[in-house]
Amino acid sequence: MTPRTPWSPGPASWQDDISPLPPSEWNYDRAAHLLAHAGFGGAPEEIEKLADAGLDRAIAALVQYERLPNPKLEPLFVESGFWDPAFDRFPESRPDATDRAEKSGASMGVDVKPAGNRPVQPVSDRFFYWLRATMLETRRLGYWWANRMLQTAHPVEEKMALLWHGHFATHENKVRDYRKMHQQIELFERYATGNLRDLAIEVAKNPAMLYFLDAQYNVKGAPNENFAREVMELFTMGVGNYTEKDVRECARAFTGWYFEDLAFKVDPGKHDNGAKEFLGHSGNFDGVDILRIIFEQPVTAEFLAAKIYRFLVRDEISPVLRKQLGKVLRDADYQVKPLLIAIFTSKDFYSAASYGGHIKGPVEHIVALMKHLGAESMPGVPDFNQSTIALGQNLLNPPSVAGWAGGKAWITPGLLIARGNVARDTLIPDMTGFRDWNFNAGTDNVLGERLRDGYDIGAATAVNDPSRMSDFDRVALERDEKFNTRISGYIGWEQAARKLIPTPRDAARFDLTSMVLTSGAKTTAEAVDYLTWRMLRVPIAKEMRSALVAFLTKELGTDNVDRARTYMEDSLRMTVHLMMSTPEYQIV
């Protein structure tokens, strides 16, 4: 076997030094460090290519990715077909839906029954149908996006799109329209490494964002501050760089902005045309003017450069480095690529502080895990979304407008254990025990059973055992209700599940036996060394290494890998499960 380049953190003196790494310092290990941070890591062959290319060409290949063909990229998202124009201006709540229907006779394209029991039931059912449909379709969308992250030849593009999704955060829970979330993914991919000012303007006009931050309520004479505050606090400058008056003036500038279906619109009648005073400027500003002023502030460049740095490199950034990188971004007129090149070329990036300084986020972690195993597509078992949710990241549903906290917030005792479990469920999936959660109404399943057992709606939705309900109560229920929301919750699941395109439930496809044999490993010790080198950036404890070698030797009944070639797959998988459960595997 060819000797492997050891773990090569640069000296501590490189920390905060943005001068470029001398070409002589470039090696395989530093290329591995680069790919782990700039993208999602990769197989030794990919890293080898970057190492051979030399520092500048390696970084150019990653950052100037438009030139590279991208043949394996997951194709366009195929919709299940849930959308119906009648869902436009979807009611904000179930009472909103049923009240509307009682007044006008219809809602969401569904009519109230002219007579009979529960006349508004179809409307209530329709409301829950769309809630379930858009939630289920968003799960498919997340899975589709994860496959793009895994299969792309442009990992920097997807990594940065993931950053922008968490930065300009909206969640489907509130937006309630998978199409708007899809539109955002496309926006974040398109501007992944483009101009940040343009991206911010696009985000301000983006239907998901407009809805998420209550643009429809921001009108002349009655400005709503929700977007105005977050655009400065979370998206561009950070708190402390503007006054409450700036927030109010900013809100006025965005009045009248709204959307129709998937298109941005301005309602001139609702836009406040008056003069505004904002960050020391005065004029008849609209939203775009406001964003331009925001991007003239040096603090904006520093805030955004620091955000990018902390996402890609390490959790802490010194004030000095923050200023320097902010200047790089500002000098590039907010083009992201020059900043990325400066970061990835810098000595700081290869310093001891940056080596092992990044805790992988859950989505990043799972994509990297698949790459380490050599899987070429996301498995259906375990379910991608359930896995990342267990690790604390529900893609397309960040917890709030502030996105995910990231860094150390990704690791708690519970989340750390869950990382080991996701690794196990990927390496040794529970194929026979798996139940597809997309076709499972959870606690509502019992309602389906009761309806099929012949109970009427009132009895089926009784909290307690329906067979013990009095006839009086049952008749009263059937007579008094205009609709039953609990049954709508169930029917919504059923109807959405009928249309949903199923996610293939296959196991991850990879072969550790041939991976190890191809590596040239002869002994269990060599096999363990190869696998840790391939999958981990930070070296594991000596004690752990010997324990893994002893484990594998015991499982195989020999320390001779070739002797065990016909039966060693699951033992190798357990070995890798244990490796992926180490503290070291969680960081790069």
Place this chain on the structure above:
Amino acid sequence: MTKKNPLSETGLSRRDMLRLGAGGIGFSLAGGIGGVPPVFSQAINSVAAKQSGKILVVFEWFGGNDGLNTIVPYGDRLYYKHRPTIGIKEPDVLKIDAQFGWYKSMSGIKRLYDDGKVAIVHGVGYDGPSFSHFTSISFWHTAAPNSGNEYGWVGRTAANLDQSGVRENMIVNIADSQTLAVKAPRHVPLVFVDPQMFKRGVFAQEKPLLDTLAAEQKPVGDAHKYVLEVTRSAAQASEVVRAAWTAYRAKANPDLRLLDLDKVVALIEAGFPTQLYYVPLRGSLFDTHVNQAAPHDRQLQYCSDAIHGFYSEMQRIGRADDVVMYVHSEFGRRVPENTSLGTDHGTAQVNFVIGNAVKGGMYGKPPSLSELVLGDNLQSTTDFRRVYATLIKDWLGADATTVLGQPFETLGMIKEARR
């Protein structure tokens, strides 16, 4: 002052104390948890339960709760002037006196109030309030308004209560990720939401390697050091939390809707040594900018029912005297309603302190509705650190001045304040 470590009197070794994280859940061995060392004799359990000290549960209502529509000043005509549409009408108020009443969906906590177990604190806030959710909550978490502290107030309280930092599971945080309030200089808070997920899935032959996962080694940096610490904490906590949850029978009762407080009950019932629980509500459901009536009604009912349910669980297990709950948000809301039938971010808020140890009633001066500040906002009358100081000093018996960095007058709501 140093509070004596209650566990040190039991004559247990440090290793045993690690296991004491398991508290009184030895009985749950029948629940199918294999391989738990049989050290939890009933004797040790009862020692842990009796000596684990006073418990504080912080229940954080994130999102910015509208205090004026929670404790409604229905006797003040100005209230209806500011809120012609979304103001709570008199028939929808559960009256306390001629001036104030609980919002109607809060009958659960109202019952506790009528029994003298709830302190309402009016006008809680701080000078120079931030209108940002995230900034304001960080001020509350660190108890450092318009300033900062690396650690949270609960984490610092733990350090003051247990200066040697040897007690495991001193702080429990029911959250998706660690809340800043519990970030602690000497302890690793136990953070989780779903006890069932808190289980390392391993095959039989892998088990012997689990202890090696947290093998001693020199960390390569700050992130590595952190992950190593959490690995050790996870190893000792996972089985005991799950065992406690398995043993908690009342979770099957559909009438008990405890939100995330059910996990706290389970651990307290199991005799966990935790003194400080921190439970933030998930989702910013109190952020009622638009059409606030229905969601606010629902949210207050859920929370009020959960508090009442929690209290009755404490009574059931005989720990109601030992537990105080504290409820706060990051700010209140703007006094006048907005044009979207909602309210925008504001300043002062109402807080609640609940428990048998509490002298029920109203504390703090209600802010004026005529003299508004900072653009139609309430002038806060009680610094939130006075409430913290009350809990830290009078309830937990720790040194509030050390924890908060300066002295604050306590509010006198704890019956037998510690000295």
